[in-house]
Amino acid sequence: MALKGRKDRERERRRKTILKAARKLFFKRGYNPVTVSDIAKKVELSKGAVYLYFSGKEEICAQILLDDIAKFHGEVLPIFNGLASASEVITSFAHMYVDFFLKDRELFRILMKFMLHANNLDLPEDTNIRIIRETNRAISVTENIFQYGIDKGEFVLKKEDIRTMRNAFWGMLNGIISLHLFMGRESTKKERIRSNVNACLNIFIEGLKKTG
Numbered sequence: 778m779a780l781k782g783r784k785d786r787e788r789e790r791r792r793k794t795i796l797k798a799a800r801k802l803f804f805k806r807g808y809n810p811v812t813v814s815d816i817a818k819k820v821e822l823s824k825g826a827v828y829l830y831f832s833g834k835e836e837i838c839a840q841i842l843l844d845d846i847a848k849f850h851g852e853v854l855p856i857f858n859g860l861a862s863a864s865e866v867i868t869s870f871a872h873m874y875v876d877f878f879l880k881d882r883e884l885f886r887i888l889m890k891f892m893l894h895a896n897n898l899d900l901p902e903d904t905n906i907r908i909i910r911e912t913n914r915a916i917s918v919t920e921n922i923f924q925y926g927i928d929k930g931e932f933v934l935k936k937e938d939i940r941t942m943r944n945a946f947w948g949m950l951n952g953i954i955s956l957h958l959f960m961g962r963e964s965t966k967k968e969r970i971r972s973n974v975n976a977c978l979n980i981f982i983e984g985l986k987k988t989g
Contacts, residue, residue, distance in 0.1 A: 794820050795820055796844070798819040802815055803838065804881060813827055813828070839891065839900055840904070845884055850914050852877075856918070856922075862931055863923070863931045867923075871974055872971070879970070886959070920939050942985065945981075953970060953977065954970060957973070
């Protein structure tokens with residue numbers, strides 16, 4: 778039993794080392810140019826050794842995304858603390874989401890890749906299930922915000938419309954980030970993203986208050 782425990786710990790340590798190295802390479806050079814051979818070289822392993830831990834680059838990428846989704850979910854859990862209105866909560870959430878990807882831009886490209894091409898990726902079934910579960914956990918926070926606004930009488934929104942509003946909200950945020958994150962002047966990029974998010978949020982929130 779002790780030997781098995783040591784082997785499991787060593788395997789997990791090796792997996793984390795590979796993921797850490799891959800993350801650095803993806804965020805430095807971009808996802809597409811990096812190969813499994815590059816990752817193996819970074820951690821001083823053979824390419825075959827990397828395949829003992831992951832099915833390929835797509836699974837490595839998926840695990841990085843899963844770790845970051847879980848991290849983001851943990852950061853937004855206290856979002857209701859100390860905020861008086863649903864409008865404040867949803868604004869705070871939006872800016873946390875934007876800032877999360879402004880810190881790690883390549884992560885957003887990875888997220889979009891999985892969102893747009895999920896059915897075409899060669900991933901183990903358990904990894905696909907985890908991606909869906911973790912993504913839904915993060916997305917469900919916005920549903921809770923809308924419900925919070927309904928309960929407070931701030932949002933005049935029908936319960937059956939919460940999912941539609943959730944999708945519109947995520948589409949708005951991801952659309953603005955996609956539009957500005959990888960193009961335009963670097964010096965004004967953050968300002969343009971935040972300014973556009975604020976302008977769209979004002980319209981979105983006013984619509985939530987008047988809907989019905």
